[in-house]
Amino acid sequence: MSKPAKNPAKIQTMFSSIAPRYDLLNRLLSLGRDRYWRQFAVSRLPKKQASQFLDVATGTGDVAVEIIKQHGPDTRITGIDFSEGMLELGKKKISDLGYQQLIDLRRGDVTSLDFEDEVFDAAIIAFGIRNVPDYKKSIMEMARVIKKGGRVVILEFTSMQSRFFQWIFRLYLEKILPFLGGLISGRKTAYKYLSDSVMDFPPPEEFKKIMLDSGLKEVEYHRLTFSIVTVHVGIK
Numbered sequence: 001m002s003k004p005a006k007n008p009a010k011i012q013t014m015f016s017s018i019a020p021r022y023d024l025l026n027r028l029l030s031l032g033r034d035r036y037w038r039q040f041a042v043s044r045l046p047k048k049q050a051s052q053f054l055d056v057a058t059g060t061g062d063v064a065v066e067i068i069k070q071h072g073p074d075t076r077i078t079g080i081d082f083s084e085g086m087l088e089l090g091k092k093k094i095s096d097l098g099y100q101q102l103i104d105l106r107r108g109d110v111t112s113l114d115f116e117d118e119v120f121d122a123a124i125i126a127f128g129i130r131n132v133p134d135y136k137k138s139i140m141e142m143a144r145v146i147k148k149g150g151r152v153v154i155l156e157f158t159s160m161q162s163r164f165f166q167w168i169f170r171l172y173l174e175k176i177l178p179f180l181g182g183l184i185s186g187r188k189t190a191y192k193y194l195s196d197s198v199m200d201f202p203p204p205e206e207f208k209k210i211m212l213d214s215g216l217k218e219v220e221y222h223r224l225t226f227s228i229v230t231v232h233v234g235i236k
């Protein structure tokens with residue numbers, strides 16, 4: 001494993017370059033489990049009428065769409081991402097579903113959110129946080145823009161597994177994923193970056209501490225699918 005270079009400009013270009021194959025590769029490389037992981041993460045958002053949620057690093061908008069499915073049409077979602085390529089595909093998906101009035105996708109950076117304090121009922125980020133150089137700063141930003149009592153929900157791959165699964169998972173991450181990802185997207189380096197960034201990500205107990213240090217309370221986490229991913233939830 002090599003240390004992932006978290007250069008924001010490079011990450012932005014990389015996601016735009018894989019955008020056309022992003023959804024397909026997600027389904028394929030996770031054997032369809034990514035849908036369930038997002039469903040679970042979205043189910044941790046607070047349930048109340050007419051909520052306003054922020055979907056950070058929204059990519060092609062799958063989390064935002066799942067929120068509408070679970071929370072209904074009186075919910076409003078703002079999705080932000082810094083990759084124009086990902087946003088373009090997300091906007092097309094949302095318009096094909098007729099959700100333009102419910103989901104607003106715009107350009108933005110996780111590390112410096114362009115919103116007033118305490119605007120949203122909750123903020124969620126799926127497979128985005130491991131890409132930022134400073135986790136705490138980004139979590140604090142998400143916490144800043146949500147109301148008191150609101151939640152921050154973070155879905156991310158888990159770096160540390162049980163010994164047995166770690167062996168299989170590493171084999172998958174280091175060999176199979178870059179190979180298949182490279183073959184289908186034509187961008188092997190992007191999928192090599194994916195595996196490096198997953199293995200570099202802190203294990204759940206350590207990440208929980210980072211969330212607590214960022215000012216969130218009652219932080220809990222749920223490991224899904226043999227711990228391949230973890231959903232962290234913290235309250236403001």
Ligand SMILES: C[S@@+](CC[C@H](N)C(=O)[O-])C[C@H]1O[C@@H](n2cnc3c(N)ncnc32)[C@H](O)[C@@H]1O
Pocket residue numbers: 008011012015038056057058059060061062063080081082083086108109110111125126127128131132
């Ligand atoms: C793996 S994709 C996840 C997309 C989506 N949340 C999902 O569940 O499929 C990661 C996304 O994070 C975005 N991203 C990474 N760093 C970012 C930053 N600092 N600000 C905004 N978006 C960022 C990338 O452009 C990319 O669209």
